[in-house]
Amino acid sequence: MDPTPGGVLLILAMVVPVTGMLVAFAMGGRAAERIALGVVPVGIGIALLLAAGVLRAKAPIVAWVGNWAPPLGLALRVDGINAAMLLTTALILGGVALHARADYATAPGAAEARAPLAFWVFFLALWTALGMAFLGSDLFNLFVALEMLTFGALALACLDGRATQFKAELRYLLFALIGSVLYLLGCGLLYGDYGTLDVVLLARAARPDAATIMAAALMSVGLLAKMALFPLHLWLPPAHAGAPPAASAVLSGLVVKASYFLLLRLWFTVLPGALAAAVAPVFATLGAAAILFGSLVALRQARLKLLVAYSTVAQIGYLFLMFPLVAGATDGLGSAAWLGGALQAICHAFAKAAMFLAAGVIAGVLGHDRIADLGGSARATPLSVWAFGLAGLSLMGIPPSGGFSAKWLLLIAAIETGQWWWALVIVGGGLLTGGYVFRVLSASMADSAAPPVAAAKPVQERVALGLAIVSVLLGLMPLGAFGLVRIGLLP
Structure with missing residues (x-):
């Protein structure tokens, strides 16, 4: 595929964070924070321009590194689904940067420490690597x-x-x-x-x-x-x-x-498509096992962060249910299953980021993350509990959240392709998710005689709540807006 207009943005999507990383490492911890925070709006802007370019052209954007064509050279390529993930990455990393600033900032006049420098340098390294992963061809x-x-x-x-x-x-x-x-x-x-x-x-x-x-x-x-x-x-x-x-x-x-x-x-x-059709049931079976196992183990956890971690094990499983549904659909990659899987990945990213950030705030305020002793956290850090609850709604698939839209599309695909057993897994997994989310929320709203050990940092609560709200608002967008994720897919 020949280079297309806008290819310079593909280069910038990786050059900007890696340049920030090198400069931050050279200048030290106090400057590293400012550099990373400066990269955030630039990275979001590049991701928006790439998504808009793909949507406008209805085709992928391609660049050849060094103007050498493959197979002698390397090509960078962004189609619709990768553009959506680049934008998701930029928005979540922007939120994480604002959240982390409260923990890894170097106060004026304070001596520089290694932890802030390491955090911001590796934060920018991760951003670069994610850009490479979504743009590489x-x-x-x-x-x-x-x-x-x-x-x-x-x-x-x-x-x-x-x-x-x-x-x-x-x-x-x-x-x-x-x-x-x-x-x-x-x-x-x-x-x-x-x-x-x-x-x-x-x-x-x-x-x-x-x-x-x-x-x-x-x-x-x-x-x-x-x-x-x-x-x-x-x-x-x-x-x-x-x-x-x-x-x-x-x-x-x-x-x-x-x-x-x-x-x-x-x-x-x-x-070849025949291989994908043959292996798809295997992937979906592993995904179904992950949903049931991860959810059941999450229900039994005594610590909040471990509960959220096992929830991640379970939610990853939903991503693999799309394999047999896409393979069994008459329109293949244009099917509801493909759209549902892509939307599930995006909503899961926002919801899980919100859950972990909210869990971190709750643990910091209470001095522990024991679920049985979360009483009083709804009063001590209400926005974090709201963030956890809203993210949980999306993971459960409760309307009008983005998680509901994604799971509804997967359910439709399962019924249309005659694979009703995957629909049972989706519904059962949602019920189990509701069980462990309710367990945390009910414990948070109980009374407690133990006072908080620290005050919540408002910016951290707001970031967690903002990401959770995005995971819900994605369900209010018209599905036609997600046509982006179908652009440029190779047959």
Whole structure:
């Protein structure tokens, strides 16, 4: 695919945060905060321009790095669904930056500390890696983006420096490295078979031979390990349990989505449709197991952050229900299932980020996150409890939230394609989600004799509430507005 007007924006989407990262590292912690906060509006503006450009042209925007065409050079490509995820990424990272400023700011006259510098530098590194993951059009360079994401997320999660957190993150690292090896082996097989790893060129040449099937299997297992789909979820709850709220919000809301969208691109863009149809029930079965297992375990958790972490395990499962629904639809990628899956990913990102940020505020005010002792938190930090509740409504699929629209589209697709059993999973998962959300809200509204140990920081509460409101308002947008996510998809 030849370069198109607006390709410079693809370059800027990565150059701006990586330049900010390098300058922040060179100038130190006090300047790093200001640089990161300055990158936020620029990044949001670039994401908006890219989404508007794709919507206006009704076609992807493409750029060749160094003006070298694939397979000799690298192409950057943004279609509708990637443009939507870039905008989602920019908005959530902007909210996380405002939330984290209260914890990682360097006061005038105070000595600089390592934690603020590390946070803002790795925050910008994550932004760069997410941009690479959503704009890349070469499977090996997408691997590089995923590795940057892994190590950036590890650094943010270990920022407090506690030994128990290092142990949890080492488990995350182990799963991520195993996933990387498997993914890289798959890339090697594809390159040996076709002589290229460019997504567009592979889509034209891929055939269902033994090497392609083996490569797809290796890459898929590697990506599933990175995004913690059941039963490869063992690293995710411990990694969240002690991580700073800002790190958990980014990890749950955005980092796992990069692997998911690469998996979508692999199966619905690169590989022949017959292979996608064959493997789709396997993915959906794992997704259904994740929904039921994650929700049931979340109901039994004693700590709030662990409850939200197991909720992430469950909600990831919904993303995989779209595989057989898209494969079974007569209009394929134009189906309600594709739209519902894309909307589920976006709403989940906002809702989970809001939940983790709200849980962090509640834990900071009370001095703990024991669910049984959350009494009084609704009075001490009302906006955070509201944020948790609104995000929970979206995850449950209660109208008029974005989660409802996404699950309704998946339900329609399940019925239209005659796959009613996935509809039962969607409804059952929503009921289980309501159970653990209600458990937290009821505990928060109970009376308590124990006074709060700290005051809530208003900006942190407002950010969490704002992200939760977005997850609800997405359900009020006309579905025609989400036609963006169908633009530029390769057959």
